[in-house]
Amino acid sequence: MSEIRGLDAWMRALSDQDMPTLNSVVKDICELSDDDECRTDDLTKIILRDANLTSKVLKIANSIHYNRSFMPIKTVSRGIVQLGFDNLKNITLASSLIDSFLRGKPKALLIESLAKSFHAAVQARALVPYLNGEHKEQVFIAALLRNIGELALLSTGREAAERFVIERNLHPENEAAISRELLGVDINQINRGLIKEWSLGDLAREASEENARPTTMASAVNLGNELSKYIHKGVNSPEMERIYQHMAKLCGITQAAAKTQVAQMAEEAAVIAKSYGVEVLLQALPDTQVAEELAEEAPPPRTGYEFQQHINQIHKIMFEGGDISKIMQLSVAALYEGSGIARVTISMLDYKAKSLDIRYVAGKGTNLWRQSVKIELDKLHKGELLHEFLRVQQPVWYQPAQGVKPLGALSALSPKGDVMLAPLKIDKRLVAILYADGADHKLLARQFEDFQLIANQLNLILKVNAAQAAH
Structure with a gap:
């Protein structure tokens, strides 16, 4: 391949080649009429x-992040009615954009860059409730598109593009200089050019421009972008401390709260990636790294009130109208950090695929379960622990010492010793399963009480949430 340098040359190359970067669906969505009915x-x-797109959009629309009522959305028209036009449009746009980059056999470098964009989108969206809750999905899409130039260049497979990304990842603070040296143009100029040419939205365009006084929405997009570039340096690195300061100033929260939110959203990014069906991104998301770093920090002295403090936090989020996904994440953390249970998960039931999909996790090694464990419900055997639990659908504390029952499908989680299971329902419909085990340790009666309390809280919240969504 001949060397390409300069903005015009790169824009011609990206336009002339049959790029997988922007398929016709993305173009058509971005050019939709302003007339509501049309x-x-x-x-x-x-x-x-x-x-294939229809199936993916409906799967995402039925996820916990969008479908608060958990009433199955089976048609696109029903999805627009239940979730709103803008939500379904953005779901379709994000899904199509991600799929277009992952088509074929993408190189690891492209997967890594797309994972950063996805992580940036989740982090940016989490800032919106502090600013303007009506624009969450708009910010998510804009942050996902913020580095469209980098993703487009990598999808060409050209050596200069790959060298730029490798060098920039090592020295993100020198991005512009590295870009000019290797590409002959500032990467932000390519971003702006593609966002304009492909009509990718006013917020994405604004965020890519150099503006001394950006709007709060553009600031959220760029803060998410910065965060995704520097988080690999460590949650306590000087670069991340600077980002916490900016978050605190933008949102009116403390730096400690900003750091906590970054850690929670790193975890949330993995949950949402599973909702979008892009498990290939999980290996490149920073959730495992962040969890390990935080686990290495010296824990504060235990007071005996840790579990109650977690319960209080869940209640606070609930009364503030926080989303159910955040409450589920806080719930597994309450059992892990507050009650001292070694490993905890919430798995969502996928009735169409007849499987359990592990989403929310807490505990050493549990992050990898999202990538490696899939429990197929139609392959359960009569008598095994999960089969019997699904038949009865009541909280259970299984203690091998009191009678051995085949673990069956649950053996994929490698539990050693006690296991706890509880159903999460809306009315009589099972939507998820709360799971916990003690790893190498026996569980205590107090921990089973905490486990049941969390299950009861979640069932109540699910019921209230569904009732509110129905009205």
Whole structure:
């Protein structure tokens, strides 16, 4: 391949080649009419013309992040009614964009860059409730698109593009200089050019521009972008401390609260990646690194009130109208950090795939379960622990010392010793399973009480949440 240098040369190269970067679905969505009735019909047609896209959009629409009622959304038109046009449009746009980059056999460097963009999008969206809760999905999409130039260049497979990303990852503070040296142009100019040419939205364009006084939405996008570039240096690195300061100033929170939120959203990014069906990104997301770093920090002296403090935090989020996903994440943390249970998960039931999908986790090694464990419900055997639990659907504390029962499918989690299970339901419909084990340690009666309390709290919150969504 001949060397390409300069903005015009790169823009021609990206336009002339049959790029997998921006498929026709993304273009069509970005060019939708402003007329409410026309754009609703057009969006429906765009989604329905691709059966694979239809399936993916409906799966995401039915996830806990969007479908608060848990009433199955089976059609695109129902999805627009239940979630709103903008939500379904952004789900379709994000899903199509991610799929277009991952088509074929993407190189590890492209997967890593896309994972950073995805992580940036989740972090940026988490800042919105502090600023303006109506624009969460708009910020998510803008942050996902913020580095569209880098993703487009990597998808060409050109050596100069790969060298730029490798060097920039080592020295993100020198991005502009490295870009000019290796590409002959500042990467931000390519970002701006593609965002404009492909009509990717005003917020993405604004965030990519050099502006001394950006809007709060653009600031959230750029803060998420900065965070995704520097988090690999460590949650306590000087670069991240500077980002916590900016977060605290932007959102009116403490730096300690900002750090806590970054850790929670690193975990949330993995949960949302599973909702989008892009497990290939999980290996490149920073959730495992962040969890390990925080685990290495010296814990504060225990007071005996840790579990109650977690319960209080869950209640606070609940009364503030916080989303159910955050409450589930706090719930597994309450059992792990507050009650001292070694490993905890919440797995969502996927009725269409007839499987358990591990989403929320806490405890050593549990992050890897998202990537490696999938429990198929139609392969359970009568008499094994999970089969019997699903039949009865009551909280259970299984103690091998009191009678051996085959672990069956649960052996994929390698539990050693006691196991606890509890159903999470809306009305009589099972939507998820709360799981805990003691790893190498026996569990205590007090811990089973805490476990049941969390299950009861979640069932109540699910019921209230579903009732509110129905109205």
